[in-house]
Amino acid sequence: xxxxxxxxxxxxxxxxxxxxxxxxxxxxxxxxxxxxxxxxxxxxxxxxxxxxxxxxxxxxxxxxxxxxxxxxxxxxxxxxxxxxxxxxxxxxxxxxxxxxxxxxxxxxxxxxxxxxxxxxxxxxxxxxxxxxxxxxxxxxxxxxxxxxxxxxxxxxxxxxxxxxxxxxxxxxxxxxxxxxxxxxxxxxxxxxxxxxxxxxxxxxxxxxxx
Numbered sequence: 001x002x003x004x005x006x007x008x009x010x011x012x013x014x015x016x017x018x019x020x021x022x023x024x025x026x027x028x029x030x031x032x033x034x035x036x037x038x039x040x041x042x043x044x045x046x047x048x049x050x051x052x053x054x055x056x057x058x059x060x061x062x063x064x065x066x067x068x069x070x071x072x073x074x075x076x077x078x079x080x081x082x083x084x085x086x087x088x089x090x091x092x093x094x095x096x097x098x099x100x101x102x103x104x105x106x107x108x109x110x111x112x113x114x115x116x117x118x119x120x121x122x123x124x125x126x127x128x129x130x131x132x133x134x135x136x137x138x139x140x141x142x143x144x145x146x147x148x149x150x151x152x153x154x155x156x157x158x159x160x161x162x163x164x165x166x167x168x169x170x171x172x173x174x175x176x177x178x179x180x181x182x183x184x185x186x187x188x189x190x191x192x193x194x195x196x197x198x199x200x201x202x203x204x205x206x207x208x209x210x
Contacts, residue, residue: 005125005142005171005187006206007033007065007095007199012051019051021206023058028205030142030171030187031061031123033095039066040084052089061123064091068112070098071105078112082119093123101132106139113139125171134161137169142187145170149194150177156184179204 006029012019022032032055036048052062064085066078078096085091094116099109109126116124126132126140129147136143146156153174162170167186174183174190175198183190193201 002028002030003187004028004189004203004206005030005033005063005144005173006189006203007035007173008202009033009035009197009199011036012047018202018206019054021202022060023054025206026055026058026060029060031063031093031095031125033063033065033125034085034089034091035065036089039081040064040088044088049089052091056090056092061093062089062091063093063095063123063125064089064121065095065097067097068099068109071100071102071108075108075111075115079115079119082116082121086120092120093125094119094121095125095127097127099126099128099132099136101128101130101136103133103135106133106135109136109139127173129173131159131162137165142169142171144173146172146174146185148174150174150181150190153177153183175199175201177204 034052036045055062064082066081068078082094124140125142127144131145170185171187172183172185176194177190181190189203191201191203
């Protein structure tokens with residue numbers, strides 16, 4: 001079952017064993033978030049392009065990362081990032097980060113969802129990091145409804161509206177977790193990393209040999 005959505009933000013040339021582990025884990029992966037430079041960067045990166053190709057050839061979704069800054073980033077800038085991910089790295093999906101949970105921002109994200117599909121995103125993930133207004137559920141294939149440390153995750157309260165959707169519509173991204181920690185969401189990623197850069201570590205089952 002494809003249950004792991006992995007935001008792994010390390011360079012393939014610096015951590016080749018970790019990228020090998022991702023490719024080897026292809027049957028278990030919902031997808032991998034590609035994030036060369038808090039987005040696609042200003043020019044193509046050959047190492048990321050090669051890593052993305054390997055993942056796609058293994059049957060893994062490649063999700064291009066784009067920051068939306070809680071609806072403050074202009075629509076055109078976000079779409080530019082998605083087009084660069086598609087053209088430079090062959091991304092077949094989109095991972096929109098720092099997505100507002102407010103119902104007032106729904107029109108903005110509705111436009112972005114349409115643009116992402118038009119740009120070739122077969123899969124769209126919205127990372128709210130919290131449970132958003134229920135209206136967002138219709139915009140994307142997957143909602144990230146928790147992103148945070150393990151200590152906060154242990155007391156997560158899940159709103160009743162989520163019961164009206166399939167479990168695989170929701171994802172939890174948990175960091176600072178002890179060995180053996182598990183997430184309750186159908187799609188998830190639980191990593192040991194902490195601090196400002198927790199997504200420089202892989203989930204425990206995928207940790208490569210040192």
